[in-house]
Amino acid sequence: MNLAGICAGLLRLFGGRVQTAARLEAEAAEPPDPLQVGLDLAATGDPAGCLRLWLAAEYLDIDEEKLRIQFLLLDALRRRLNAGPLEEEEGVSALIKEFSLSGLPGGPELLARCRSIRLARLWRDGLLEDIAVMADQTDWRQPAALAVQAKALCRLLAAEEPIAPSLARLFINAWLTLLFHPEAGPQNERLRQTLLDFSAERLRRQAARMSGGAGLLRQWEELISILESLRNLTKEPICAPALAFQAGLAERHCALIKSGRAAFADETAWLAAGAAYSAAGESLLLLREGREEDALAELPDDEGDSFAAWGAAEVRAACGLRFLCDRRLREAEQVLTGGPAHWTAELEETLLDVLHDELDGAELAASLGILALLPPGSGAADAFCAALAAQAARLRADGASPRLLAAVTAKAAALRPDDEAARKLHEEALLNLELARINEAFACDCFAEAARVAAASRFPQAREHFFAEAGQAAARIACGGCADQEAAAYVLEELQAACSAVDAECCSVGKARL
Amino acid sequence: MNPFKILDVGQDAEPAEVMRAAAQALRERRHSAREIAAARQMLMEPEQRAVLVFLHFTDTAPLLRPSDES
Numbered sequence: 001m002n003l004a005g006i007c008a009g010l011l012r013l014f015g016g017r018v019q020t021a022a023r024l025e026a027e028a029a030e031p032p033d034p035l036q037v038g039l040d041l042a043a044t045g046d047p048a049g050c051l052r053l054w055l056a057a058e059y060l061d062i063d064e065e066k067l068r069i070q071f072l073l074l075d076a077l078r079r080r081l082n083a084g085p086l087e088e089e090e091g092v093s094a095l096i097k098e099f100s101l102s103g104l105p106g107g108p109e110l111l112a113r114c115r116s117i118r119l120a121r122l123w124r125d126g127l128l129e130d131i132a133v134m135a136d137q138t139d140w141r142q143p144a145a146l147a148v149q150a151k152a153l154c155r156l157l158a159a160e161e162p163i164a165p166s167l168a169r170l171f172i173n174a175w176l177t178l179l180f181h182p183e184a185g186p187q188n189e190r191l192r193q194t195l196l197d198f199s200a201e202r203l204r205r206q207a208a209r210m211s212g213g214a215g216l217l218r219q220w221e222e223l224i225s226i227l228e229s230l231r232n233l234t235k236e237p238i239c240a241p242a243l244a245f246q247a248g249l250a251e252r253h254c255a256l257i258k259s260g261r262a263a264f265a266d267e268t269a270w271l272a273a274g275a276a277y278s279a280a281g282e283s284l285l286l287l288r289e290g291r292e293e294d295a296l297a298e299l300p301d302d303e304g305d306s307f308a309a310w311g312a313a314e315v316r317a318a319c320g321l322r323f324l325c326d327r328r329l330r331e332a333e334q335v336l337t338g339g340p341a342h343w344t345a346e347l348e349e350t351l352l353d354v355l356h357d358e359l360d361g362a363e364l365a366a367s368l369g370i371l372a373l374l375p376p377g378s379g380a381a382d383a384f385c386a387a388l389a390a391q392a393a394r395l396r397a398d399g400a401s402p403r404l405l406a407a408v409t410a411k412a413a414a415l416r417p418d419d420e421a422a423r424k425l426h427e428e429a430l431l432n433l434e435l436a437r438i439n440e441a442f443a444c445d446c447f448a449e450a451a452r453v454a455a456a457s458r459f460p461q462a463r464e465h466f467f468a469e470a471g472q473a474a475a476r477i478a479c480g481g482c483a484d485q486e487a488a489a490y491v492l493e494e495l496q497a498a499c500s501a502v503d504a505e506c507c508s509v510g511k512a513r514l
Numbered sequence: 515m516n517p518f519k520i521l522d523v524g525q526d527a528e529p530a531e532v533m534r535a536a537a538q539a540l541r542e543r544r545h546s547a548r549e550i551a552a553a554r555q556m557l558m559e560p561e562q563r564a565v566l567v568f569l570h571f572t573d574t575a576p577l578l579r580p581s582d583e584s
Contacts, residue, residue, distance in 0.1 A: 078580075081580075082580060085578040086578065113580065116578075117577060117578055119574070119577055120574035120577040120578055123574055124574070126516075142576070142577070143576070144572070144573060144574060144575075147572045147573075148572055148574065148577070151568075151569055155516075155569060155570075158569075191565075191568065194564065194565055195565055195568060198565050
């Protein structure tokens with residue numbers, strides 16, 4: 001029984017007004033039509049009450065009416081915001097969410113306006129952390145919103161409490177974007193420089209307390225350099241790459257840089273700036289956060305654009321270096337050789353360090369793959385040659401595979417062609433490799449393959465070894481090494497043909513013997 | 515710390531007003547003497563004050579106005 005029913009009963013019990021009781025009883029028997037009640041509520045200026053009632057009555061099939069009231073509510077909320085933005089924002093935001101109004105035409109704009117007002121309210125109330133939380137939803141194109149975010153972040157940074165690296169990165173992006181903003185930023189160069197010095201000092205203090213702080217300071221310097229160059233190209237507002245991607249302005253920045261080569265100190269600075277806003281830009285941002293694997297996954301499929309290609313090469317080099325530092329050599333090789341990668345001094349130094357370790361065969365092979373990227377004429381060639389020669393000596397002592405030994409010594413010799421010791425080491429490794437291949441071929445009765453190796457070899461020892469092995473094979477066959485006479489004759493014929501391919505004269509002697 | 519709040523002065527307060535506000539703040543004892551002295555010193559130094567004005571004041575009126583789209 002509903003409330004009206006209970007009231008009716010009570011009125012009857014206490015002998016009250018009989019007529020009222022009868023009316024309420026009638027109402028209890030026939031519940032009011034929610035459609036009509038809702039319309040009445042909407043008509044009396046309570047569209048939210050109407051929608052709430054209708055949403056509770058799920059069986060109502062009145063989509064058109066609901067939509068009409070939703071629009072009515074949207075208008076009412078707009079008026080409420082206009083009448084008292086700071087006072088009404090919270091309530092309006094709650095109703096937009098409750099009735100999913102952001103999906104209606106005009107809904108997203110009202111929601112965005114609520115966010116802007118909320119920023120103003122949080123600034124007024126000094127709730128700096130709450131402002132920072134809204135960074136993902138901030139419209140960075142709006143100068144006032146940018147100013148509130150950037151100043152709140154700078155005040156958080158300047159406080160004594162340590163802040164998270166993600167917040168420090170956000171500060172760098174927002175603050176520098178503000179300091180270079182033509183309208184919301186400082187209106188004279190001296191103040192801009194004072195603000196830069198002030199905030200750099202605060203950032204240094206924060207960076208000293210966190211791991212990866214050096215990366216933050218590098219990001220700070222890089223971004224200042226990019227924004228200073230961009231400022232020379234346009235009077236329009238310019239954004240840090242992270243904010244440009246969020247605000248949908250990255251392509252515009254990219255085009256600006258493409259046509260403004262002269263504003264940059266050199267080709268590398270120009271490419272680096274373009275890459276930051278290119279299709280590889282988001283991957284570079286992930287890299288700055290230390291998320292190497294995410295950065296690789298985010299690399300664009302199409303690196304046709306010169307900026308995107310430069311950015312992708314930067315990502316591969318940095319990820320390769322990280323894997324190299326972690327001694328994940330196979331992954332480092334895959335990344336560095338999976339596409340163009342920048343060869344850096346840091347990469348070179350780390351690879352040299354790695355080559356001074358005791359590496360197993362797979363690690364050494366991966367290192368050789370990476371070393372293939374060493375630019376020709378590099379000053380580090382001598383150091384790499386010496387490191388490889390040392391690895392080869394160790395491998396030989398450990399009885400490593402002749403193939404690996406040959407590859408290592410080949411690279412060492414190629415790095416320093418005038419190094420006699422490296423050349424001899426390589427010659428020796430090559431001979432051993434050919435002898436091993438002849439042995440392998442004879443082991444599976446592949447006489448033609450053994451003959452091919454011996455005939456092609458420039459080492460007389462290879463041919464001598466071939467005939468020594470051929471003699472042993474012939475003796476084995478003669479001693480009944482084959483299933484029957486016919487098979488033996490066939491194998492001998494093959495052996496004879498192989499011998500003939502290596503040395504026709506020797507073969508005729510062998511034939512006579514056979 | 516926000517020296518404007520500690521001394522309860524606006525961004526355009528003249529040096530004399532800052533001094534008076536510092537004395538008043540000391541009497542009211544809502545902040546420590548050290549904080550009040552630091553706030554006064556910050557606001558008396560023009561370059562530092564310019565930084566603090568930029569940092570602690572911003573025009574939020576555009577955030578309250580309806581945009582063209584809505």
